[in-house]
Amino acid sequence: MTTPILILSGLAALAFIAAHLFIGRLVFLEGRPRHALLSFAGGVAVTYVFLHVLPELAGHQHTFARELHLSDSAAEAWVYLIALAGLVFFFGLDNAARRSRGRRLAATGESRLEREVKGLHLASFFFFNFLIGYLLLHREQAGYWSLAIYVVAMLLHLSTSDFGQRQEHPQDYDSETRWVLAAGVSVGWLVGALDTEVPPIFIGFLFAFLAGGVIMNTLKEELPEDKDSRFLPFAAGAAAYAALLLLIR
Numbered sequence: 001m002t003t004p005i006l007i008l009s010g011l012a013a014l015a016f017i018a019a020h021l022f023i024g025r026l027v028f029l030e031g032r033p034r035h036a037l038l039s040f041a042g043g044v045a046v047t048y049v050f051l052h053v054l055p056e057l058a059g060h061q062h063t064f065a066r067e068l069h070l071s072d073s074a075a076e077a078w079v080y081l082i083a084l085a086g087l088v089f090f091f092g093l094d095n096a097a098r099r100s101r102g103r104r105l106a107a108t109g110e111s112r113l114e115r116e117v118k119g120l121h122l123a124s125f126f127f128f129n130f131l132i133g134y135l136l137l138h139r140e141q142a143g144y145w146s147l148a149i150y151v152v153a154m155l156l157h158l159s160t161s162d163f164g165q166r167q168e169h170p171q172d173y174d175s176e177t178r179w180v181l182a183a184g185v186s187v188g189w190l191v192g193a194l195d196t197e198v199p200p201i202f203i204g205f206l207f208a209f210l211a212g213g214v215i216m217n218t219l220k221e222e223l224p225e226d227k228d229s230r231f232l233p234f235a236a237g238a239a240a241y242a243a244l245l246l247l248i249r
């Protein structure tokens with residue numbers, strides 16, 4: 001691992017941490033209809049998954065086949081099954097959080113999560129952000145362009161995801177969640193910076209699971225009718241980022 005990559009990835013980690021800690025300061029993003037920048041960011045994140053992450057999973061497919069002694073078709077199924085597991089897991093987490101918030105609101109009038117659900121919620125998003133921080137330094141594709149593509153997509157994704165979490169659970173987010181998310185990125189980057197030897201199949205698992213989580217969290221912010229999302233900024237973000245990815249290839 002070269003020193004410039006280590007420095008640039010560290011700066012990227014700080015940018016991710018800043019997004020977690022200070023998203024509440026961006027008051028201009030609030031209101032209805034949904035701010036164009038949030039929909040634009042959602043389009044970028046979805047494009048990153050479909051044009052960069054999912055194709056990259058094909059590379060991990062060969063790793064799964066080699067390390068687990070699977071046929072190519074079986075390895076392909078396992079890689080995408082892990083991505084699906086990431087999507088299902090974070091969908092279940094979001095569903096549990098919404099139900100918990102509803103019960104707490106009905107019982108006490110507070111828009112907060114119940115203790116047990118909050119613990120699971122925080123632990124899961126710590127792990128998710130740990131993966132994001134770790135993959136700053138340990139992606140399948142190394143190099144400056146790969147890092148830049150990853151940072152832009154993840155920074156925009158984290159901004160939309162954090163904004164949505166803060167809208168739904170403002171008290172929990174400001175008092176606890178944002179600090180746990182920032183800690184997850186920090187620990188992930190630090191573990192990655194130690195340059196510990198990690199089996200390639202483990203990297204493939206992390207990447208696939210992260211892909212499913214990004215798809216779930218992005219679509220959760222854009223699809224529900226009550227979000228009052230804006231199609232044109234979303235499409236513009238998707239088109240602009242797709243053009244960039246195709247251009248640099």
